[in-house]
Amino acid sequence: MPDGGDAVLDVRGLKTVFRTRGGEVHAVNRVSFHLNRGELLGVVGESGSGKSVTMMSLIGLLPSPPAEVRAGEVWLGGRDILKISARDLREVRGAKVGFVFQDPMTSLNPVFQVGFQIMEPLIRHMGLSKDQARKRAVELLDLVGIPDASSRLDSYPHQFSGGMRQRVMIAIALACDPDVLIADEPTTALDVTIQAQILELVKELRQKLGMAIIWITHDLGVIAGIADRVMVMYGGQVVEHGPVKALFARPQHPYTRALLKTVPSLTGAREARLQVIEGQPPIMMEDPTSCPFAPRCAHAFLRCEEENPLRRAVDDKTLLKGHDVACHWEAVNG
Amino acid sequence: MLDASPAPLVKVRDLKMYFPIHTGVLRRHTGDVKAVDGVSFDIMAGETLGLVGESGCGKSTVGRALIRLYEPTAGEVEIAGDNILTLAPEALRKKRPQMQMVFQDPQASLNPRMTLAQIIGEPLIEHSGKTATDRLARIYELMDQVGLNRRFANRYPHEFSGGQRQRIGIARALALNPKFIVCDEPIAALDVSIQAQVVNLLEDLQDRLGLTYLFISHDLSMVRHIADRVAVMYLGRIAELSPRDALYAKPLHPYAEALLSAVPEPDPDREGSRQRIILKGDVPSPANPPKGCAFCTRCPKVMDICRTDRPALTEVEPGRQVACHLFPTTSAPAKSTSGGQYQLQQHGV
Numbered sequence: 001m002p003d004g005g006d007a008v009l010d011v012r013g014l015k016t017v018f019r020t021r022g023g024e025v026h027a028v029n030r031v032s033f034h035l036n037r038g039e040l041l042g043v044v045g046e047s048g049s050g051k052s053v054t055m056m057s058l059i060g061l062l063p064s065p066p067a068e069v070r071a072g073e074v075w076l077g078g079r080d081i082l083k084i085s086a087r088d089l090r091e092v093r094g095a096k097v098g099f100v101f102q103d104p105m106t107s108l109n110p111v112f113q114v115g116f117q118i119m120e121p122l123i124r125h126m127g128l129s130k131d132q133a134r135k136r137a138v139e140l141l142d143l144v145g146i147p148d149a150s151s152r153l154d155s156y157p158h159q160f161s162g163g164m165r166q167r168v169m170i171a172i173a174l175a176c177d178p179d180v181l182i183a184d185e186p187t188t189a190l191d192v193t194i195q196a197q198i199l200e201l202v203k204e205l206r207q208k209l210g211m212a213i214i215w216i217t218h219d220l221g222v223i224a225g226i227a228d229r230v231m232v233m234y235g236g237q238v239v240e241h242g243p244v245k246a247l248f249a250r251p252q253h254p255y256t257r258a259l260l261k262t263v264p265s266l267t268g269a270r271e272a273r274l275q276v277i278e279g280q281p282p283i284m285m286e287d288p289t290s291c292p293f294a295p296r297c298a299h300a301f302l303r304c305e306e307e308n309p310l311r312r313a314v315d316d317k318t319l320l321k322g323h324d325v326a327c328h329w330e331a332v333n334g
Numbered sequence: 335m336l337d338a339s340p341a342p343l344v345k346v347r348d349l350k351m352y353f354p355i356h357t358g359v360l361r362r363h364t365g366d367v368k369a370v371d372g373v374s375f376d377i378m379a380g381e382t383l384g385l386v387g388e389s390g391c392g393k394s395t396v397g398r399a400l401i402r403l404y405e406p407t408a409g410e411v412e413i414a415g416d417n418i419l420t421l422a423p424e425a426l427r428k429k430r431p432q433m434q435m436v437f438q439d440p441q442a443s444l445n446p447r448m449t450l451a452q453i454i455g456e457p458l459i460e461h462s463g464k465t466a467t468d469r470l471a472r473i474y475e476l477m478d479q480v481g482l483n484r485r486f487a488n489r490y491p492h493e494f495s496g497g498q499r500q501r502i503g504i505a506r507a508l509a510l511n512p513k514f515i516v517c518d519e520p521i522a523a524l525d526v527s528i529q530a531q532v533v534n535l536l537e538d539l540q541d542r543l544g545l546t547y548l549f550i551s552h553d554l555s556m557v558r559h560i561a562d563r564v565a566v567m568y569l570g571r572i573a574e575l576s577p578r579d580a581l582y583a584k585p586l587h588p589y590a591e592a593l594l595s596a597v598p599e600p601d602p603d604r605e606g607s608r609q610r611i612i613l614k615g616d617v618p619s620p621a622n623p624p625k626g627c628a629f630c631t632r633c634p635k636v637m638d639i640c641r642t643d644r645p646a647l648t649e650v651e652p653g654r655q656v657a658c659h660l661f662p663t664t665s666a667p668a669k670s671t672s673g674g675q676y677q678l679q680q681h682g683v
Contacts, residue, residue: 221598
C-alpha cells in the first residue's frame with residue numbers, strides 16, 4: 001500500500017463515466033482521498049456533484065453498463081479492490097465496508113423480518129451459525145439503541161419508524177465489524193430531532209468501536225458537528241479538502257465560501273439578504289478542460305477557462321494530507 | 335411591506351381537520367387521524383408567518399385546509415373579510431384569485447404535457463376575461479418578474495431545473511394578483527445553492543407586491559431568515575407562536591427549545607460546545623394522540639398535570655403565545671388580536 005501510514009482506505013485518481021445516449025457523462029474526475037483509522041471524513045456537495053457516485057464506484061456498486069470506472073486505484077486492506085475479482089469484491093462489501101443508504105424506507109426489504117436481514121451478512125460473511133447470528137443481532141440492535149431488541153428481531157420494517165429503520169440499517173452495516181463505514185446522506189430523510197438522535201448514536205459508536213467513517217451529506221451543519229476532515233465536491237471533482245476547523249474558518253475555494261454564505265444562520269445577526277450562487281450546477285458532458293465552477297464563479301479569470309486547476313496545498317502539510325484547494329485564484333483571508 | 339394596516343388579513347380560529355379511519359368489512363368509521371386539532375392564529379397584511387414542525391405535525395394540512403383544498407372538520411378561516419369555510423362553491427371560485435399556493439415539489443405540481451406559457455396562463459383563462467394577446471403579455475410580465483427568460487415560454491417543465499421549475503410555480507401563483515400565498519415547503523426539494531435564489535425571489539416579490547405569506551417549512555434557519563413571526567406545531571397543535579427574534583433568542587415551549595437545539599450549525603467551534611437536547615422516542619400517532627399535552631410523552635420537563643390536562647395556547651408575554659403548563663395562564667386570552675397588533679408594530683414593518 002502506498003506510503004503506509006494510518007490510512008485504512010486510499011483512493012487515487014478515481015474516474016467514473018456513465019455512457020448515456022446523449023454521450024458520456026464524466027461523473028467522477030480524478031478524485032483522490034484517504035481515510036485514516038478511527039476518522040470521520042465528511043463529503044459535501046450538491047446533487048450531481050459526484051459524491052455518491054464516487055463512493056459507489058469504489059466498492060463496485062454501480063451497474064455496468066452504463067457506469068464504467070475508467071481509472072484509479074482503491075487501496076483497502078493491502079489490495080487494490082478495483083483489480084480484484086467480482087467474487088472477492090463481494091467479500092469486501094459487507095465484511096470490510098459497510099454501507100448505509102439515504103432512504104431507510106426503501107433500503108430494507110419489506111418482506112423479510114429485520115432479524116433475518118441483520119443475520120444474513122453474519123451467516124454469509126462471518127460463517128456464524130443461526131443461533132450465534134441471532135445472538136449477535138440482538139447485541140447489534142442493543143448497540144444502536146433499539147429497545148427490547150430480542151423481540152424486535154421478528155418485526156418487519158414497516159413496524160419501525162423512520163429513525164428506527166435507520167438504526168436497523170446502521171446495525172446491518174456494522175454487523176461484520178467493517179473497517180470502513182460509508183454513510184450516504186443517512187439523516188437527510190429524517191426530521192431534525194430524529195437526526196439529532198442518530199448523530200448522537202454515531203458519536204457514541206465511534207467512541208466504542210473506533211471505526212473509520214465516510215459521511216456524505218449536503219448539510220454543512222451536520223458536517224461541522226461530526227467530521228474530522230471535510231472534502232467538498234463540485235462537478236465530479238474535489239474542489240477543497242481539509243481539517244474541519246481550518247476549512248470552515250478559512251475556506252479557500254470560491255464555491256465553498258459561497259456555499260457557507262448561502263445558508264442562513266440560526267444565531268447571531270440576521271442577514272438582510274441571502275447571498276446566492278447564480279446559475280446551475282453543471283452536467284459534465286466531456287472530460288473537463290476548464291474549471292467546472294468557472295461559469296458561476298465570481299473570481300473566475302481567463303486561466304480558469306483554459307486549464308482545470310489541480311489541487312494545491314494551502315498550508316505547510318504535504319498535498320492531500322492537510323488543507324488543499326483546486327483553484328487558480330488565491331483567497332485572501334482577513 | 336407597504337400595507338401597514340393593523341387588521342389581520344388571515345384569521346384562523348380553532349381549525350380542525352380530521353381524516354376518518356374506516357376499518358372492517360363494513361368500513362365503519364372507527365376513529366380519526368387528527369391532523370390538525372384546534373389551531374388558531376392571525377396573519378397581518380404584508381407579514382410572513384413561518385409555520386414549522388416535523389413531518390406529520392400537520393403543518394401542510396393547515397396550509398391546505400386554510401384555502402379549502404380540504405374541507406376542514408371544524409373552525410373558522412377568514413381571509414380578507416370572507417369566511418372561507420362557509421362560502422358557496424361559486425363564491426369560493428371567485429375568491430380563489432386572492433389566495434394561492436406554491437407547492438413543495440415543482441416536479442409533481444406542474445403538468446408535464448403543458449408548456450410553460452400554458453401553465454402560467456391557465457389561471458388567467460379560468461379567472462380573467464383577458465384576450466389571448468393580453469394573456470400572453472401578462473405571461474411575459476410574470477416570467478420577467480420571477481426571472482425566467484421569455485424565450486422559454488414554449489418549453490415543457492422537464493426542460494427546466496428544480497429551481498427554475500419552482501419559479502414557474504411561483505409565476506403561476508402570482509398570475510391573478512393574489513393577496514395571500516401559502517408557500518408549502520417551497521425550497522425543500524432544492525439544492526442549497528438554489529434555495530437562496532428562490533427565497534430571495536419570494537422576498538423581492540413580497541416587497542414589490544405587498545404579499546402576505548404563510549411559509550411552511552421544516553428548515554428552521556431559513557424560517558428565521560424569512561418570517562416575521564413563527565408558529566411551532568407539534569402533533570396537530572400549535573406549541574408556540576412568537577415573534578421571530580424572541581423565539582430564536584429564547585424559545586419558551588420545551589418542544590420549540592428541543593427543536594431549535596437539534597438544528598446543526600455550520601460552525602465546528604460552536605457545534606463542539608453546544609449542549610443539545612436529545613428527545614427520546616418518536617412522535618406519537620395523530621390517530622391516537624396522548625391524553626393531555628401532545629408533547630408529554632417526550633417532554634424533558636413533563637409534570638403530572640401534562641398527562642391529564644391539555645394546555646391551551648395562551649399569551650404569556652406580550653405577543654408570545656405558548657401552550658404549556660410551565661407557564662401559568664395570565665388574564666389575556668390567546669384569541670385576542672391585540673397580540674398581533676403589538677407584533678406588527680414591533681416586527682412586522
